[in-house]
Amino acid sequence: MSRTMIEGQWIDAQGQGWGGVAVEDGRITDLLPARDGNPHWLLPAPVDLAWHPGALEGQGADTLRAELTAAIRCGVADVAVEPDTRPVLDDPAAVALLPRGAGMARAHPIGALSEQLEGQALSRMASLKEAGVRCVGMALAPVRDSNVLRRALQYARSMDLTVMLHPQDASLTHGGVAHAGKVATRLGLKGIPVAAETAGLARDLALVADTGCRVHFCRISSARAVEMIAQAKADGLPITADAAIAHLFLTDHDLMGFNPNLHLRPPLRDQSDRDALRQGLADGTLDAIVSQHTPLGRGAKTAPFPMSTPGAATLDAWLPLCAKLVQEGILTQARLHALIAENPARILGLEPRGLKPGQQADCLLFDPRAEWLHEPEHCHSHAGNPAFHQWPMTGRVRQLWLAGQAVL
Amino acid sequence: MNDLQLNPDGSLRHFLSIEGLKPALLEQIIETAASLEQVAKRAVKKVPVLRGKTVMNLFFEPSTRTRTTFEIAAQRLSADVINLDVQTSSTTKGESLLDTLKTLEAMHADMFVIRHHESGAATFFARHAAPGVSVLNAGDGWHAHPTQAMLDMFTIWKHKPRFDRLKVAIVGDILHSRVARSQIHALNLLGAMEVRLIAPQTLLPEQPESLGVHVYHNMEEGLRDCDVVIMLRLQKERMQGAHLPGGDEYFRCYGLTEARLQHARPDCIVMHPGPMNRGVEIASSVADGPQSVILEQVSNGLAVRMAIMAMVLGGQHEVRP
Numbered sequence: 001m002s003r004t005m006i007e008g009q010w011i012d013a014q015g016q017g018w019g020g021v022a023v024e025d026g027r028i029t030d031l032l033p034a035r036d037g038n039p040h041w042l043l044p045a046p047v048d049l050a051w052h053p054g055a056l057e058g059q060g061a062d063t064l065r066a067e068l069t070a071a072i073r074c075g076v077a078d079v080a081v082e083p084d085t086r087p088v089l090d091d092p093a094a095v096a097l098l099p100r101g102a103g104m105a106r107a108h109p110i111g112a113l114s115e116q117l118e119g120q121a122l123s124r125m126a127s128l129k130e131a132g133v134r135c136v137g138m139a140l141a142p143v144r145d146s147n148v149l150r151r152a153l154q155y156a157r158s159m160d161l162t163v164m165l166h167p168q169d170a171s172l173t174h175g176g177v178a179h180a181g182k183v184a185t186r187l188g189l190k191g192i193p194v195a196a197e198t199a200g201l202a203r204d205l206a207l208v209a210d211t212g213c214r215v216h217f218c219r220i221s222s223a224r225a226v227e228m229i230a231q232a233k234a235d236g237l238p239i240t241a242d243a244a245i246a247h248l249f250l251t252d253h254d255l256m257g258f259n260p261n262l263h264l265r266p267p268l269r270d271q272s273d274r275d276a277l278r279q280g281l282a283d284g285t286l287d288a289i290v291s292q293h294t295p296l297g298r299g300a301k302t303a304p305f306p307m308s309t310p311g312a313a314t315l316d317a318w319l320p321l322c323a324k325l326v327q328e329g330i331l332t333q334a335r336l337h338a339l340i341a342e343n344p345a346r347i348l349g350l351e352p353r354g355l356k357p358g359q360q361a362d363c364l365l366f367d368p369r370a371e372w373l374h375e376p377e378h379c380h381s382h383a384g385n386p387a388f389h390q391w392p393m394t395g396r397v398r399q400l401w402l403a404g405q406a407v408l
Numbered sequence: 409m410n411d412l413q414l415n416p417d418g419s420l421r422h423f424l425s426i427e428g429l430k431p432a433l434l435e436q437i438i439e440t441a442a443s444l445e446q447v448a449k450r451a452v453k454k455v456p457v458l459r460g461k462t463v464m465n466l467f468f469e470p471s472t473r474t475r476t477t478f479e480i481a482a483q484r485l486s487a488d489v490i491n492l493d494v495q496t497s498s499t500t501k502g503e504s505l506l507d508t509l510k511t512l513e514a515m516h517a518d519m520f521v522i523r524h525h526e527s528g529a530a531t532f533f534a535r536h537a538a539p540g541v542s543v544l545n546a547g548d549g550w551h552a553h554p555t556q557a558m559l560d561m562f563t564i565w566k567h568k569p570r571f572d573r574l575k576v577a578i579v580g581d582i583l584h585s586r587v588a589r590s591q592i593h594a595l596n597l598l599g600a601m602e603v604r605l606i607a608p609q610t611l612l613p614e615q616p617e618s619l620g621v622h623v624y625h626n627m628e629e630g631l632r633d634c635d636v637v638i639m640l641r642l643q644k645e646r647m648q649g650a651h652l653p654g655g656d657e658y659f660r661c662y663g664l665t666e667a668r669l670q671h672a673r674p675d676c677i678v679m680h681p682g683p684m685n686r687g688v689e690i691a692s693s694v695a696d697g698p699q700s701v702i703l704e705q706v707s708n709g710l711a712v713r714m715a716i717m718a719m720v721l722g723g724q725h726e727v728r729p
Contacts, residue, residue, distance in 0.1 A: 185613035186427065188527040188550030188589055193614075257412075258528035303502020305528040306549065 006401060008042025008365045009034055010355065013334035018042075023361040026403035030357055039369060041333070044341035044353045045077040045362035045400060046319060049242055050218065050290035051107075052139065052311060055086045056097040063382075064099055064107075067295055067315065070380035071105035072408055075319050075364045075397030079105050079293075080348055083112040084139035090115050090123045092131035103407070108348055110164055111136040113152050119143040122152055125159045134349030135216065137164030140265050140310075144170050146203060153213035162347060166218045166266070167204050167225065172196035177306045179267040183252040189306060192267050194222040201225050205232050208239060216347050217241040220286060221266040223276030230285040240347055242288035243277045245318050246387045248325070250274075260301040260308035261385045264292075278330050287343040289325075291318035295383030313383030316374065320395035323368055327394065361404040370396035412534050420720045422534045422543045425552040426593040434561065434597055440715035441562050441708070447484060448710065457722040458487035461518040465491045466508070467546070468524040473682065474546055474556075477706075478521045481713035485722070487518075505529075506536055513538050519721055520544065527551035527586075542720045550586050556681055557590030559712040561598060563705050564636055567677050571598040577630050577672075578621075579606040579662060580640030580689055583613050583651075587681045588640060596620045606630035606662065610651040627662050631671040638679045639664050642689045658688065665691045669699065677701045 007020035017034035020042060048071075053064045071079060081098060083089035090112035098107040111128035113136045115121040125136055136156055143149040143165075156163045173196045178184040180191025201217065205228065208215050220226060220241050229241045244264075252268045262268060280286040294311030301308045322340050325331045331339070337354065341362075345353040353362055372378050374391045400408040413422040418430070426434070447455055463482040465475050475491060482489045494508060509520070519542045522530050527549030534543040547553040568574055576595055582588045582605050595603045596619075603621045605612060616623050624630030631637060647654050664678065678690075678700045686692045695702060 180614045182615050182618040185615060185618060186589070188548075188552070188586055190550075191614055258531045260532075299501065299503045301502075302506055304505075304524065304526040304532040304548070306526045307502050 003029070004404065005032065006042065006361065006363055006365070007032065007038055008040045009038050010042050010333045010337070013332075018355070021355060021361060021363065023404040026361055026405070028355065028357050028359050028361050031355070039367070040398060041323070041366045041368055042355065043364045043366055044337050044355055045364050045402060046075060046340045047078040047080075047344035047348060047350065047353065048076050048291050048293070048318065049080045049288050049344045049347065050082055050244070050292045051079045052082050052292070052294040053085060054295070056094070057086070060086065061097070061099060063295065065104060066382055067293075068099060068104035068107060070315060070382070072103060072400065073380040073397070074315055075366065075400050075408070076105050076315070077362060077400060077402055077407075078108060078345070078348070078350065080108045080110050080135070082139040083110050083137060084117060084141065088112050088116050090117070092127050095128065095131040095133060108350070109133050113138050113156065113163060114143065114148070117141040119145060119148060122155055125156060125161055129159055129161060133161070135162045135164050135347070137218070138166065140166050142168050142170035142173070142200070146207070149204070150207050150211060153207055153211040153215070157211055157213040162214045162216055162349070164216045164218050165204050167197055167201035168266070169196050169199040169203070172199060176267070177263060178255055179252040179269045181252055181270050183255050187255060187258065189255075194224055194269065197222050197225050197266060198228060201228050205237065205239075208232070208237050212238065214238045219244050219247070219266050219290070219292060220277065220280070221247055221269050221273060223273045226276045226280040226285055229280070233285065240287040240343065241285070242290050243281060243286050244290050244292040245314055245321050246292065246312060247277055248274060248281075248289065249321055250387065255305075258305040260303065260305050261312050261387055261389065263305055263308045263310050264312060265310040278325065281325070281339055282331055282335060287339070288347065289322055289339045291315060293318070293381070294385070295381060296385045298384045301385050311385065312387035313381055313385050314387050315381040315383070316379040317386070317388040317391065317393065319366070319397065320393040321388070323366060323395045327368065361401055363401045364397060365399040366395060367398050368395050370394070372396065412531065420716075422537075423554055423716050423720055424530045424534055424543065424545045426554045426557055426590045426597065427552070429597065431597045431599070434558070434594060437558050437712065437715050437719065438562050438565050440719060441711040444714045444718070445711040447714070454484055454486050456486045457718045458482065458485040461487045461721055462516060463487045463489050463519045463521060463717070464512055464517045465489065465521045466494060466512070466523075467492065468494050468522070468529070469547070471523060471547070474523065477709045478546060478713055481710050481717055484710070485714055485718055487717070502532070509533055509536060513541055517541060519717065521546050523547045525549055544716065544720060547586055550584050550589070552590045553586040554590045555709075555713050555716055556587050557594045558716065559705060559709040560591055560638065560679060560681070561594050562712050563679065563701055563708045564677070566704075566708070567701065568635055571595070571600050574600045574635045575602045575604065575633055576600055576636040576638065577604040577606055577634045578638045578640065579627070579630070579664065581611045581642050581646060582607050582616065582640070583611050584643065584646075585640050589619070591638060592619050592621055604630050604634070608652070608661070611646070627668055628671050631668060634672040634676055636677055636679065637664065637669070637672055638681075639690050641681070641683065642685055644685075644688075663689055663691060664694050666693055666697065669694055679705060682706070
């Protein structure tokens with residue numbers, strides 16, 4: 001097979017600038033020296049660790065196909081599907097419903113940790129693993145019974161599965177719709193205190209230490225939880241953690257006016273939490289930025305704020321906003337590569353990803369200067385509940401290669 | 409929220425929340441209420457301000473008292489009034505709420521007076537209302553009850569017209585009170601010298617000081633030198649939600665008795681948005697005592713609701729009896 005060149009610049013973790021990759025037989029063979037005049041960025045093809053697509057059958061299947069097609073146009077090659085689909089991803093038959101095909105992002109199932117995500121009976125993890133599952137989790141559902149969670153972690157470890165947990169104390173989360181802070185006070189919304197996250201995280205960390213199971217903590221939302229993750233990593237626990245894009249650019253202050261699209265789980269917290277999440281991503285405490293893309297039907301948000309379904313569509317905004325963290329000087333390019341591609345691929349158990357000789361040529365060309373407005377006519381996702389409606393965006397995907405083949 | 413409730417010229421398009429309104433607008437409500445109050449003293453208790461307009465009282469949460477004052481207020485302004493008590497369950501979808509609104513709009517409603525059990529409901533309806541249709545918030549969840557707050561301000565103003573000299577204490581279940589939230593904003597906008605909240609922490613929202621208040625957990629300390637005391641109704645179910653111990657402990661700590669009222673200024677007035685729980689948050693001797701203005705609040709509610717309806721629907725220039 002002939003040798004091809006993919007040009008685009010980046011700076012690696014050692015501060016060395018590069019100008020592209022040479023590709024042979026779908027693999028990167030060499031890195032090309034940096035050269036002036038190419039403004040486009042080359043990145044490893046992104047892996048998004050968290051989608052909540054909803055229904056998998058009937059109209060839901062069509063919607064998911066459309067969203068996975070939109071994902072490719074947004075430069076996202078791989079997405080992990082949270083198990084809170086309908087039906088729940090707790091058996092191989094449900095996993096088989098995930099659409100596959102050319103022109104669509106690859107949907108990687110996160111199996112349910114417990115049957116029906118009820119937090120009681122263990123799911124058939126070995127069967128799920130045979131069906132291609134590498135991670136099991138609870139989506140946003142809690143495991144109230146600590147003994148069940150301990151057993152689940154022990155069993156998952158025996159199956160060599162990574163467990164994904166959204167840390168929460170369900171009795172503190174119960175009924176809440178917003179961060180327990182000044183804004184909830186003004187708006188009269190039932191609050192979810194930071195302690196809901198930290199109390200849950202403390203228990204979960206104790207069980208990680210106890211069982212030795214590999215755990216990925218999903219959607220960290222508070223500064224205090226970032227500190228706890230840092231400490232647990234320093235103690236050598238086998239954990240990773242992520243934050244969602246909405247929590248890096250929005251705070252509870254944005255709820256003034258009761259915008260139901262910003263009714264999220266976990267809730268948007270305050271400025272100091274947002275800043276701590278950004279810092280945690282920069283310093284290595286947090287390992288991934290996820291979109292938590294949750295496309296919902298129009299009716300889900302046609303309701304007073306507390307009655308609206310939590311979740312927001314973020315597919316189109318995810319990469320431009322991740323890139324904005326580089327442009328704002330929060331992250332280096334190398335760190336961005338780790339957070340949106342290299343680490344998520346490792347956490348999901350995919351083939352290692354990165355712009356290095358020997359690795360598969362899964363690459364993205366990104367124009368960091370293109371300006372556009374986040375409006376339905378400029379978006380690929382058809383979801384009617386965007387978190388970043390009418391935000392000015394900078395950055396557009398130009399090309400995407402998987403195993404050296406252009407797919408966009 | 410303000411963009412939603414104000415017209416470009418700063419006049420009221422909807423009336424959803426006190427927060428963010430200009431002090432002058434609150435003063436205008438009080439002045440308009442004062443002039444409309446005279447209507448009730450005439451032989452013919454009607455003015456033609458809203459003649460030909462249709463007001464629909466859309467109550468998703470039962471409240472005979474508040475609904476009745478809105479109904480009489482609209483009638484005194486010569487509007488046609490329709491009352492709708494909408495039975496909803498917690499599982500009622502937002503879309504069907506909107507269907508209700510759209511159906512009624514098709515019957516040429518000019519104003520909806522809406523009470524709903526969820527915070528943000530009035531904002532939701534206002535956002536979806538057709539052009540020319542106004543929404544008046546008659547209470548949404550724990551968020552706001554702005555007409556109640558304005559009738560309380562009107563009542564205070566009649567007794568003590570200089571807000572800048574007033575220390576006002578609000579006592580009780582602030583956490584679940586849309587009335588308290590609206591009162592705090594109104595008092596601060598009107599320049600009250602000090603607003604105090606008196607309650608145990610279990611009945612306070614997060615970071616209450618951010619609302620512009622001082623917090624007291626001790627009743628006697630909080631009442632000291634106050635000019636106005638506003639007691640809030642304590643829902644009995646709070647004792648089940650671990651907000652409070654049972655028995656008479658709440659009354660022992662936070663009930664307003666004659667002895668406690670001695671800590672306030674001698675001319676302090678006592679208010680309560682009603683309905684009262686005698687012996688739970690307030691002693692009968694205080695509720696019926698010389699410092700109580702609780703019944704006045706009820707009659708003032710009429711004039712204030714007339715004023716607000718007239719300002720929202722009638723245009724400011726027409727609002728003179």
